[in-house]
Amino acid sequence: MIEFRKITWENFDECIHLQLTDEQKGFLASNVYSLAQSYVALLNDERPAMTFAIYDDETMIGFIMMYNDTAEENEYGDEAAYGILRFMIDRKYQNKGFGTKALQKALEYIRSFPQGEASAVYLSYAPQNEAARRLYATFGFKEIGMDEEADEMVAKLIL
């Protein structure tokens, strides 16, 4: 069963050692960088980043980082929204359906509005990231255009 667990003193080391394939390394920041950003968010932002290790039963298989923006903070639209900033499944566990199950879980979590109501979810991915494009499209994400600064395609799901 897929479960999101918080990052603790017991599991953070394992989390930062989760691996992508060489081809995927350029697609997203490392888990170390993401956890460093969560720390900065914790000290400076009103709402902490929602950062979790993804487990299949007792095995850690991936990592996810989500956030909540008010309508004013949202850089892609004009509504209160959630975002999935990082999402990865360790290379050993890819292509087995875990990414699909974990994204399902993430959207259930977001729909529980843990940091307040919102009407959309945003995320972005490298244009050549076919696996991500396909996975997100399955869940109804629609591409809304390039974020030229990040050189990533932005996609939106209306809740």
Ligand SMILES: CC(C)(COP(=O)(O)OP(=O)(O)OC[C@H]1O[C@@H](n2cnc3c(N)ncnc32)[C@H](O)[C@@H]1OP(=O)(O)O)[C@@H](O)C(=O)NCCC(=O)NCCS
């Ligand atoms: C994207 C990612 C999370 C998918 O995880 P996963 O566990 O492999 O996903 P699933 O096994 O549920 O497969 C989901 C879909 O992706 C496709 N897929 C998986 N790996 C793929 C690959 N290397 N190339 C092309 N398609 C791939 C599967 O075929 C499946 O599509 P289908 O349902 O049409 O067959 C994983 O590949 C990953 O961690 N990638 C690197 C990080 C990343 O790009 N994150 C997203 C952007 S932030």
